Amino acid sequence: MKAITLKQIAEELNISVTTVSKALKDYPDVSKKTKKQVKELAKKLNYIPNASAVNLRTQQTKTIGVIVPTTVHHFFATVIKGIIKAAKKKDYMVILMQSEEDVEQEIKSVDLLISKGVDGIMISLSNKTQNFDHLEKIKNHDIPLVLFDKISKITDCSKVVINDQKAAYEAVEYLIKKGYKRIAHFRGDLNPQVSIDRFLGYKKALLNNNIEFDPSLVYICNNNDDFNDGHASAKKLIDMHGKNVDALFAITDMVAIGALKYFNDNGIKIPKDIAIIGFSNWFMSSVITPTLTTIDQPGYKMGKTVFKLLYKEIKAKNVDIPYETIEMKTSLVIREST
Amino acid sequence: MKAITLKQIAEELNISVTTVSKALKDYPDVSKKTKKQVKELAKKLNYIPNASAVNLRTQQTKTIGVIVPTTVHHFFATVIKGIIKAAKKKDYMVILMQSEEDVEQEIKSVDLLISKGVDGIMISLSNKTQNFDHLEKIKNHDIPLVLFDKISKITDCSKVVINDQKAAYEAVEYLIKKGYKRIAHFRGDLNPQVSIDRFLGYKKALLNNNIEFDPSLVYICNNNDDFNDGHASAKKLIDMHGKNVDALFAITDMVAIGALKYFNDNGIKIPKDIAIIGFSNWFMSSVITPTLTTIDQPGYKMGKTVFKLLYKEIKAKNVDIPYETIEMKTSLVIREST
DNA sequence: CTGAAAGCGCTTACAG
DNA sequence: CTGAAAGCGCTTACAG
Helix, strand or coil: CCCCCHHHHHHHHCCCHHHHHHHHCCCCCCCHHHHHHHHHHHHHHCCCCCHHHHHHHHCCCCEEEEEECCCCCHHHHHHHHHHHHHHHHCCCEEEEEECCCCHHHHHHHHHHHHHHCCCEEEECCCCCCCCCHHHHHHHHCCCCEEEECCCCCCCCCEEEEECHHHHHHHHHHHHHHCCCCCEEEEECCCCCHHHHHHHHHHHHHHHHCCCCCCHHHEEECCCCCHHHHHHHHHHHHHHHHCCCCCEEEECCHHHHHHHHHHHHHCCCCCCCCCEEECCECCHHHHCCCCCCEEEECCHHHHHHHHHHHHHHHHHCCCCCCCCCEEEECCEEECCCCC | CCCCCHHHHHHHHCCCHHHHHHHHCCCCCCCHHHHHHHHHHHHHHCCCCCHHHHHHHHCCCCEEEEEECCCCCHHHHHHHHHHHHHHHHCCCEEEEEECCCCHHHHHHHHHHHHHHCCCEEEECCCCCCCCCHHHHHHHHCCCCEEEECCCCCCCCCEEEEECHHHHHHHHHHHHHHCCCCCEEEEECCCCCHHHHHHHHHHHHHHHHCCCCCCHHHEEECCCCCHHHHHHHHHHHHHHHHCCCCCEEEECCHHHHHHHHHHHHHCCCCCCCCCEEECCECCHHHHCCCCCCEEEECCHHHHHHHHHHHHHHHHHCCCCCCCCCEEEECCEEECCCCC
16 A cells, blocks of 8 residues: 555545645644545545655654663663653654664764754763764754763763762762771773762762772773673672672672672672672662662653753754753662662 | 755755765766765765655655563563664664553554654564554555564564463473472463463473363463562462462563562572572573573564564565564573572 | 645656 | 756645
């Protein structure tokens, strides 16, 4: 079956394409009778407007693009869900792309989205992204851009984030208040902002509580395999410090769970021998043994917020509105591991 | 910055739009010199073709739609990843929609995708979908359609599935060989095919091994909250059967983990008192305590396969090619819970 | 209340 | 080798 066009409806009804178009869109200057006829026939023929034609004409696509490092990740999956949900309410569709932590793929995805003519783009950057020309390109094309979670500080645009430093600070301070003194940190790659900020929060909590910062308690997890990174770092940690470490603050739940698994399998009791705090509150952390203390990061709500911010910029097209940075609230979820 | 068009390039170079278009696409009938000029200027101006115009003209969008019940689900996230990966290789973009197990949303998503003019659609149906008119509509619009995982048996189209019945059969037979005799089953909703098939496999394994099928050992999990469904059913199971049940085959890992959590919290030893087998091999099942025996369902590979099948149909446009049903291999992953 | 016409940006069959 | 022209399906300013 060939797609039905306005022209076919017009011919069948012996009226003009113009009138059909206007009738379908409830223009006030079309008679009730004509509207009724047109709508009925359109319905009967299962008419669906050709989106490419509409887009070309109206210069908007009702489509937005999202780029995330990966879809197989509880936090990102939750954000995506929130974005799609909020977008659907405004009749927007979402093109999803993944960078797989690869800068080239991220750049290519941006180009594809621009050429697609999406009305806006949302990105959570790859860990490797250090050059932000592709973000400038988006801005140069006058396409609204919102960064979320993995952002670039130096790019001027709207952003949705959490206060990573503060969240990390609170987590580590909680450990200190509980009496832990030798607190290790499994951090992420050196480059991403969240990794830097969580580390800074960790360090600041130590200093403000008169605990000496010991760099040998900090391990870098940067192999893009959080579970095994956490597992391997836990082994190194114990090999090096033995009993001279009593707590661990891990950059993500997955890293924490890798470590937790190592401790469990090697007779190291949690939290008696070592306490653990993760980051993100993945579902998994509530069912693991022991359940994991972690920082709740409201992904679904973040997704909705990201879309709202983008939508605001889309609507304000041609009017310059100030960029906003929205900070989502996090909270420490205390469970058995501390 | 307004987007650059062919016309602007043509004017700057004092040649025709036609020639610019052909030069950019390396038509053989354009001189090397002109091609070089055009390409250089296009590059300099950061020319990106207007996709809507191209789509309108070529009647294809290089875009495909995917509808899944939810993105926050390890298996679906994995399939999505595979689809996006395979699609990108062929320069296809993926519009992602979620039905949230709601038929209305599924239907609306289909309409949106059709109107968008996507070149093909892939769907994993919601649990509630019992009427398949919207799938027929896709076919009537001559849009290639591939169903995966949650399929409709009566819809005539290409499909990618696993052999749910066989996989379930093997899991239950494995329990029987291990000596378990009172094997419960936590099944899904009555409607979805996977739920039916896994139940049938369970039942058949019992019968073929001379174990009486006891309907009171079968519980239905249909509240769209697998963890709590599993947890609640586990309580009911124990309340009703006490020690007179020694194994559980759950329809998904999440249901299994809900039950596992209940057993763990109530002093019921796994696998001594009760063995558990899940379904899907979510990452979580390898780190839970005890680790979960389950059936591995190759989501990533399935995603790639779904796209390949769809792509074949897109390429064969206007030529009728036979529908295919591809069955992905599953395997039993034996861990501590059995 | 209705419709002819222009135009969105591209591709391509055709003429020269 | 180059380009004028048609046309994809729609929307909308304008005329009547």
